Amino acid sequence: MIVLSGIRAVKILTWSSSPFDLTAALVHHTQLTPVTLRCMRCVSDLDTDGGSAKPSEIQPSAWHAHPSIRKVVIFLWVVVAACAGWAALVMYIWHKYAYQDGMLSDHALTIQTWSFLHNESSNSIGYHMPGFAWILLYVNMAAIQGPLTLGLHCSELIANVIRDERQWRCATGRNGLRTATNPLKMIFTHPICLVLFVAKPFLHWMFGLSLVIDATSTDGKTTLPVAVFMYTGQIWNLCIALFIFSCFFTFVALRRPRGPQPAAYGHLQTLANLVDEWSPVMWWGHKEDGIPYCHAGTSDYPLPDVKMDCIYAGSGAGSLVPVS
Structure with a gap:
């Protein structure tokens, strides 16, 4: 209303x-x-x-033209650094408390145990949360996944301004600038928008491989503590993917259009x-x-x-x- x-x-x-x-x-x-x-x-x-x-x-470039673009690019690299720090922290905890806690895996992170999908040989740590404290679990997930979601969402700003500039520069082309365009066509015909369209679900899926929640319920009620597992190799995979993603959008933001058209x-x-x-x-x-x-x-x-x-x-x- x-x-x-x-x-x-x-x-x-x-x-x-x-x-x-x-x-x-x-x-x-x-x-x-x-x-x-x-x-x-x-x-x-x-x-x-x-x-x-x-x-x-x-x-x-868009970096010099828009202060918001600079903030988005910097934030993307902060997310990459945070993801690397997360992986390093998990490795540190595992090496310090290896074989002392049942929530830690028995396999160290090596080239042989490193894989895209986690398995029985994957290096990981875990911790328990009370089964009734779902609100704490949501807060925990939001604190970890929130920066990733915000960074991907803000990346749309870079994609949008580059798309708008590309359309504006059509005014010096043979066919000219057509102001009336189909928004769906603009998204699916622009490479940067396509990259973002694919990267968003893919990176969230990779995050889901890095952080796994395991719970058992009976009659619709959780009877056992909720176990949260963090897989080291998959966190590093996410970090590498975010690094590539940030490099791409940094390059796009720093690229300078050629031609006299302002x-x-x-x-x-x-x-x-x-x-x-x-x-x-x-x-x-x-x-x-x-x-x-x-x-x-x-x-x-x-x-x-x-x-x-x-x-x-x-x-x-x-x-x-x-x-x-």
């Missing part, structure tokens, strides 16, 4: 998840105002005073500054010559490439002469 009441009370400008549709709707309803003289300014230039600029052959990464204000003509299919490029500044923008027909030796500021920056 609260959600329905909120929908009725708030005017929904667009249901589209595309940053281009949202920016166009906000500009149309005067809730977002384009800033003049910033037709060659990318998202990382928001903190500057703006003004004229020459085209750059290479654009800033990077936006889905930032609404930047898109509003760069797009001066909205249409279902748009091209970006050189629009007008001027003294002392030229103008770059969008149009519903293909535009020539910007001139790398010219200074661009916008259509209102000086006395402009149409391109002949």
Whole structure:
């Protein structure tokens, strides 16, 4: 009821998840105002005073453009370090208390006992929890699995901004930028989104192999203490997989797009500054010559490439002469 009441009370400008549709709707309803003289300014230039600029052959990476991207990448590596520390702690406990506790396996972690799936020869430690204290078990699982879930969820931010930037850079291609797109098609045709789509369940499955809960129940009630087992080899497998995952997203976040088209990464204000003509299919490029500044923008027909030796500021920056 609260959600329905909120929908009725708030005017929904667009249901589209595309940053281009949202920016166009906000500009149309005067809730977002384009800033003049910033037709060659990318998202990382928001903190500057703006003004004229020459085209750059290479654009800033998502790491430099979005502070949130840096936080996500750093958090992913914190999760990797925490997973490695978890595995090291399990190994330390096993070596210190080996053969002294029935909850510790009899097999050390070696190349021979290391496997992807745990078995009778797998190295592990375990501990008991009271069968009635399910809330403690949930808290225990949340404390261990929570950072993994949060890291994978936040990785969507990297995938989304890279996907939006890839779509924006279609404006300099032969077919132009189509603002109306199928969200499912965008997910299943973008490599980074596919990687994340596969990695999420796979990494959670690997976590399930690392931490196993064993309980016995009678008549629907747990009669014995709940046993929690941690398998060393499988924890290291999870750590290696997270390391590869973090390397991939770090590379993606640090990769710098090439070409003079200013990077936006889905930032609404930047898109509003760069797009001066909205249409279902748009091209970006050189629009007008001027003294002392030229103008770059969008149009519903293909535009020539910007001139790398010219200074661009916008259509209102000086006395402009149409391109002949």
